[in-house]
Amino acid sequence: SQQGEEDPQALSIQEGENATMNCSYKTSINNLQWYRQNSGRGLVHLILIRSNEREKHSGRLRVTLDTSKKSSSLLITASRAADTASYFCATDPQGGSEKLVFGKGTKLTVNP
């Protein structure tokens, strides 16, 4: 089952601009994680935010979490062509047997 729903499905911006991707989910979670995937290969872990946290930063990345709205956002500032990839949010749901539930992803294209 896919719990997360990323928005938008695709995003095209110019180098230097900021990129914002949103994620909504359905059930209570322990944490929410963001991953990047280049050209259908392996996923790279970007950042993890726990259910009791509201905002987290890592370099040019900023993640927010609103558990009351069951939503999260990923902001990439000052984007670079190398940021071109698909970005997935993944939730670690409380209870249940699934360990990490992914959305369908946002395909980001950063034009030089």
Added chain:
Amino acid sequence: ETGVTQSPTHLIKTRGQQVTLRCSSQSGHNTVSWYQQALGQGPQFIFQYYREEENGRGNFPPRFSGLQFPNYSSELNVNALELDDSALYLCASSLVGGTYGYTFGSGTRLTVV
């Protein structure tokens, strides 16, 4: 520190055959999870192994089975392959609970013809 290694990288099988995919976990990690990613979709959880036992399973039929070895490496076996099994299979290692995130391998691209 080594990452997660998967083999083979690509594989073509015929419908009805059986396949075994392999994964070596990151040094220090004791848990291995497997995911199936169809084209254009997000990864879907197949199962997780911890201490050589299944520690959670997604909505996949019993013909998907796995093993974890004492060195924490793992195998994914799929019997009676179907065309819809064509996908990228991803292995991820973590500490138990995955509360610090997962390290993914580059995946095995399986094509069933």
